[in-house]
Amino acid sequence: MFASTLIIFQGLNRPGITADLSSPEEWRYLSSQAYAIQRPLETVQGTPASVSRFRLLLPPKTALIIKYNPQSRTVADTLVPDYGLTGNALLAIEKSPSWLKLDLTDNLSQLDASRQNTLADMILNPREPRLRDEIAFEAAHISASHLKVINLDVIRQNVDSLYAIDNELEYADIVDYGNPDKDTNYYSTIRYKVLKDGINLDCEIPKEIYYWYVIHPRGTDENPAIIYNKFWREYLYYDNGTKSYTESGSYPLLKDALDTIEFAWEIKPQSVGGGAVSAVYDWVNGVVKWGATSPRPIQPIEIACDHDGNCGEFQDITWAAGRTALIPTVGVLDINEDHVWCTMWMSKSYDLPEESEWRPDSSGAFDKDHGGSKYCSLIWNWRGDGYQYSVIEQYSKSCTLTVKALGTNGKPLSNMNVNVNSQGWQTNEVLNGYSGITNRDGVFVTAVGEEQDYYIKVLCNNLGKVVDSLSSLAGSNFNISCTLNTDYIPKSRDLSGINMYSHFAITGEMDTTIDMPEDKNAYLVFLNNYPEMSEALSGTISITEKGVRLLLDAEYDLGHCPTNSYEATNSRSTVLFSPGRLTDFFVTDWNGVHSLGLSEEAARNPEPLALSVQTLNLSRCVRFSLNGAESLVMLNVYDEAGRMVYSAKASPDSRGIAVIEWSILSQPSGVYFARAKSGKFLSTSKFVLVR
Structure with a gap:
């Protein structure tokens, strides 16, 4: 199915329950891209609903559809894309930090x-609740193509050994912000002892640096693997003895190399690092000798053993x-000049982390x-999910290369x-160098070194040499536009035949109030009508005297970049862009919704019984609200094993x-x-109860 992300409705009366996925046949969505399922809309307060919130990632040519009832002045009966997630996966997403939910579900x-x-x-x-964010990050940001083939125990071993090593190091401590069992936005990072003018000072790294370049189990082109029953973080630090590289006594353990280190690095303008940074480089040079066989x-x-x-x-x-020593480290590639090396993250100033930098080791190819x-x-850096980005400007004078891809119809x-x-x-x-993807405007921009020839391939179209060494002078800008000579022309949905009461494109943050029909049900449609990229969308819907107020935010656009590399298993990295005009909002009638792909059966029954679920009284009670009941209501609740756990009746x-x-106390x-x-x-409705 299409890669997409679960909608998460957020209300003021959480946590406790997230109303979730059900698919009665009368609402079956027949889009060729994805299927949609009916989901009750979780409300912020009361029933009938006056305020509701949502957050989701809309894949290309799919929609969020919400019904508005003018008689009761409520919104309900939500259609969202079906993401094909198991019950346990839904629980795991709900338990994970909010900043990871969309990427994790994707x-x-x-x-x-x-x-x-x-x-x-x-x-x-997890072994401890505080490990949950690191595990969830790995599940969210190891490329899905690798998650399909690797031994998944890599993730558990990686985090378990990370915290074991943290307990032993004097110069670094993993610190947590928030409670993983109570807070929705908790995260971790590392606080270091660094040296300046002979004084130990504290320095924290940004959380993005911590997760991507300390936690992530993958460095460059290798598949994360269990070797000799251990993952590299545990093996390099402790040595499991199966094929010991310490058996002759001449090769040190990384544990011993770091045992007496009291600071992570020294703050000096030209310093390579000192402290743990220098200890890591010394250890590597003591274990591996130059000259490959x-x-x-x-x-x-295997390198440590070889x-x-x-x-x-x-x-x-x-x-x-x-990364074993808890120092952020990234692999740098200059393959076309036949060299690669590493850089480590170090601060220039202990109290100004934004003035920090990646400092290359002594072998950097300037x-x-x-x-x-x-x-x-x-010259480019390599992120663990396969994403590659140019860093030539740190090592050389450079020029800028801009590529714009157009279809045969002239559109980006x-x-x-x-x-x-x-x-x-x-x-x-x-x-081969590195790869990237075009944004919603069909544009890809990168920096390249001066006085070199450059060759470009876009999709399957080889453009050949686009820049020669005589013209690629430092500071030059090159704009390359190409029309792809391929039959592939992605098409948006044709909306011309849809009756719309209101229509506009969502651009970034918006606050608008719209008039709604007073004599019939209407449908609020958020349609990503762009054929190639997903968009993260969040919003609040409020029923006011003047109409329906929409507070909307197109948070970011999302694409997936196949890696142009030497990997055994190629990655598909996640790339975020600034939001564009991807999502159309419009208000329409039932015929308009039906034209988007709902079945004939749904058209014959445009007002089905609507079941919504929400929590009350700090998650001690679940409220089931039913609209459209024509006679006595019979309600049964089943657990995932199919056992009926609750039954009740009510008259409308x-x-x-x-x-x-x-009552859900038990x-x-x-x-x-x-x-x-x-x-x-x-x-029917499927929902998740989280304690």
């Missing part, structure tokens, strides 16, 4: 049920040793103009893969509304299913 939705459940169990049952492993454990290598082996063991031995073309194409290549060092052969009032409240966390029947109408 990844989980691409996996089969077995792997979803394995990852969900890790998130729900066959075989040429890429796994850090004891020799060239720059590739040194890079792979250095980033792993740095351009000749910066004191190096070669002219550099493409987003999410198009762009490969940037150059000639290799001391050869005329064109070698003159408006067709019935309310049933269920109910465990889990996935539940509610089934309500009134006369010939039937409605």
